């Protein structure tokens with residue numbers, strides 16, 4: 001067993017145990033494996049193990065790893081490279097939208113009206129509906145990306161009118177702290193906003209995803225309702 005395999009096994013065990021503890025079905029919790037800190041060897045391991053939902057937070061890096069995967073799995077009969085689905089999880093500049101959109105299955109980091117308009121325009125040119133998550137700054141840290149909680153509903157209302165965007169849920173990042181109470185408060189806030197948007201029918205039936213939880217805080221995220229975990233260093237670090 002490779003180190004990568006061992007770590008994924010342990011991660012899945014923890015996810016399962018956490019779900020059992022809070023009465024959730026582990027099938028409701030999807031894993032996006034964040035490759036930004038990974039050696040390509042380890043990325044290959046992950047794909048060979050059947051994990052194909054991958055995430056990157058920089059456009060250039062996403063394109064680079066996608067090209068490496070293409071090259072490596074060229075001619076592979078099981079067509080592994082075709083199954084890889086990319087999630088853009090990091091801050092996205094408007095001038096990079098057109099480059100990255102054809103590569104990714106979901107953008108987690110939509111946080112301004114202007115970015116929404118740009119993605120909508122690019123989606124129209126490519127003739128598809130881009131799946132997006134609204135990134136919220138649930139911890140209200142001033143230096144952080146994400147729309148403030150108080151402005152999220154208004155922005156969501158604007159996004160749902162755009163024909164080439166599909167608003168599929170919310171994303172948030174907890175503050176960098178060891179204080180689990182602060183982390184949990186951030187996740188609770190995101191979940192409450194998520195429920196409010198659904199309850200008030202601001203969003204459609206495709207609004208199902210709550211992307212939160214990273215290597216250091218995924219257990220709290222699961223307990224507070226995450227449907228997508230974004231995990232990197234727990235699998236790749238060291």
Ligand SMILES: *Cc1c(COP(=O)(O)O)cnc(C)c1O
Nearest residue numbers: 034057089214215230231232233
């Ligand atoms: C790097 C990153 C992650 C993964 O973080 P780890 O702590 O390595 O698991 C998740 N989400 C975003 C937005 C990131 O940039």
